[in-house]
Amino acid sequence: MAKKDFEDLFLEAIDETFASLGESVRQAIYFHLEKKFKVTKKDIPNHLEQFASGLEKIFGLGARFLEILIMKKLYEKIDQPLAWSEDKELVFAEYVAAARNSYSHKSRETNQIKA
DSSP, rough: OOOOOOOHHHHHHHHHHHHTTTTHHHHHHHHHHHHHOOOOOOGGGHHHHHHHHHHHHHHHHHHHHHHHHHHHHHHHTTTTOOOOOOOOOOHHHHHHHHHHHHHHHHHHHHHHHHH
């Protein structure tokens, strides 16, 4: 089985988080992100600030809760522990970047072991 790209895992984590709110809610979130904020589902990894801003405008302070759920699912998928400081404000894009770096590093190590 081929190893999944980070972007695929990230989109799965987002989709699963939204789905946990209900199918109609999941569809509504994607609809509003695309129509109001010009961020399609497949473009989310390349437009993190727009995505996070869209969530904040849709959910207000509740967006932070969704971002945390997304990050928990993402770190689960990349098999890494999620560590954040309670006293440090969550910056979604920073956590995604850290996850991407961790996943890339882990992938390189795995490939070197196989070689």
